[in-house]
Amino acid sequence: MSMNKVLEKKLLEPLSGNHAVAYAVRDCDVDVISAYPITPQTTIVEKLAEFVASGELDAEFLHVESEHSALSAAIGAAASGARAFTATSSQGLALMYEVLFIASGMRIPMVMALVTRALSAPINIWNDHSDLMASQDTGWIQLVSTNNQEAYDFIIIGYKLSEREDVMLPVMVALDGYIQSHTIEPVQLEDPEKVRKFVPKKKRPVTLDPEKPVSFGTLGDPDWYYEFKIQQAEALERAYQAYKEVSSEFSQYFGRSYEPFQILYGEDSDAILVVLGAHTGTFLKAVEMARREGMKIGLGVIRMLRPFPPEVSKYLSQYSFIGVADKAINFGSASGSYLTNDIATSLYLEGASSRITTYIYGIGGRPVKIEDALYVVRHLWRISKRLEEVPKKPVFVGVRY
Amino acid sequence: MKKPGVKDLYIGAVIINPPTSLTNKTGSWRVIRPVIDQDRCIRCRICWAYCPDAAILELDQPYEAGGKKYSITYVVNYDYCKGCGICAAECPVKAIKMIPEVEKL
Numbered sequence: 001m002s003m004n005k006v007l008e009k010k011l012l013e014p015l016s017g018n019h020a021v022a023y024a025v026r027d028c029d030v031d032v033i034s035a036y037p038i039t040p041q042t043t044i045v046e047k048l049a050e051f052v053a054s055g056e057l058d059a060e061f062l063h064v065e066s067e068h069s070a071l072s073a074a075i076g077a078a079a080s081g082a083r084a085f086t087a088t089s090s091q092g093l094a095l096m097y098e099v100l101f102i103a104s105g106m107r108i109p110m111v112m113a114l115v116t117r118a119l120s121a122p123i124n125i126w127n128d129h130s131d132l133m134a135s136q137d138t139g140w141i142q143l144v145s146t147n148n149q150e151a152y153d154f155i156i157i158g159y160k161l162s163e164r165e166d167v168m169l170p171v172m173v174a175l176d177g178y179i180q181s182h183t184i185e186p187v188q189l190e191d192p193e194k195v196r197k198f199v200p201k202k203k204r205p206v207t208l209d210p211e212k213p214v215s216f217g218t219l220g221d222p223d224w225y226y227e228f229k230i231q232q233a234e235a236l237e238r239a240y241q242a243y244k245e246v247s248s249e250f251s252q253y254f255g256r257s258y259e260p261f262q263i264l265y266g267e268d269s270d271a272i273l274v275v276l277g278a279h280t281g282t283f284l285k286a287v288e289m290a291r292r293e294g295m296k297i298g299l300g301v302i303r304m305l306r307p308f309p310p311e312v313s314k315y316l317s318q319y320s321f322i323g324v325a326d327k328a329i330n331f332g333s334a335s336g337s338y339l340t341n342d343i344a345t346s347l348y349l350e351g352a353s354s355r356i357t358t359y360i361y362g363i364g365g366r367p368v369k370i371e372d373a374l375y376v377v378r379h380l381w382r383i384s385k386r387l388e389e390v391p392k393k394p395v396f397v398g399v400r401y
Numbered sequence: 402m403k404k405p406g407v408k409d410l411y412i413g414a415v416i417i418n419p420p421t422s423l424t425n426k427t428g429s430w431r432v433i434r435p436v437i438d439q440d441r442c443i444r445c446r447i448c449w450a451y452c453p454d455a456a457i458l459e460l461d462q463p464y465e466a467g468g469k470k471y472s473i474t475y476v477v478n479y480d481y482c483k484g485c486g487i488c489a490a491e492c493p494v495k496a497i498k499m500i501p502e503v504e505k506l
Contacts, residue, residue, distance in 0.1 A: 105413065106414070106415070168412060168413070206411065213420075215416040215419060218415070218416050224410075224414070227406055227410055228410065228412070228414045231412055232412075
């Protein structure tokens, strides 16, 4: 289907999450794509290779020798003023680890899609959030989509946010391996001209330019390093307000908007279950089923993981009981869950005394059925009715002992 | 003078006013200095090529040594020479000696 036909017919295109990302990258008129294949990300860069080969996208397509190089090449391209993109999963993200800090520390505006997948060992190509969660402290802005439309939209929002002069930080857009990446959903594609009007390419004040030489990647000795890190921390904090502005403008252009943190069925609920990613739909279904049984549980959806949205604690502090569903294990940490650590810290700093129950689920792609989600919702409801104690350790949903 | 702070510095440690490496006289790091014996030097250019800081200068300066006439002379730019000694190690005729900057106490 050509771009023009999509426009004429205003079709919802049936797209996998990976192809939705590739279309968004095309529509943002990205200049440089560095590509290294890894399951389940590969079909993003394959689709982009098709767009470049067919002339639909005028971009440099770089075949690099590793993910370390993929991100390094994207950083170099972005430093020269180009709009750069790469995508990865799991071990690929792990191999990029040191370069993740360099991208954010050098204040590189770019977007990377992370198709979430479990980390080795044992080797596992299926979905959980261990790669996403382990990269949350690398200084990137992290947007987590819950469906393929959001994956398409977050790439576009990501470039606008990343390139703002008051932000200038890389953006990671997460979508869940297979559950989104290889599952076809209807996606509203937007007019590429309109997308490009929303994310216009502007000449940045400082780029690598032979006419006006500058140095990127310099030494920061103890006399200077600290100041640059504070600048970086402040920029990431500003990214929250910047996101809200970009998201509101996106909604004016395209009619869809995404709050960094959203509560569904919050008004009369006894407890809130906090989730993120593709299983949001499963947990929402379970919440709705439980509510028909009279269990008043609400759902909190995190779409911005970094910076951690300040309203999470503001909203959650109104509830005595919180459930947190995390698709990753934070080995040896206070709660055993990345999400719980953040939520508990933010609630404590707010002065709240809400009790948190952590549910770990779907590790290594263990199927998450509606029964599993219902188990979580019912368990949280029993806690909220004081029929059960708040466990000090995470509840591992669906594991065999 | 107060050094630039969080609000003054350009982001990302990007150096926007090059070449700052010229004002940063790294020669002050040196503890031993290379000294070229011009009479032994055969003008082979190896020290010039190996110097990692481009601190060996090739001057258009004639010099006569041992009955030979050379049109060029090599000198060390002590503003930037860090005293690593690579030139002395590579010199095929041992014309460069490394001399301590400070006498032993």
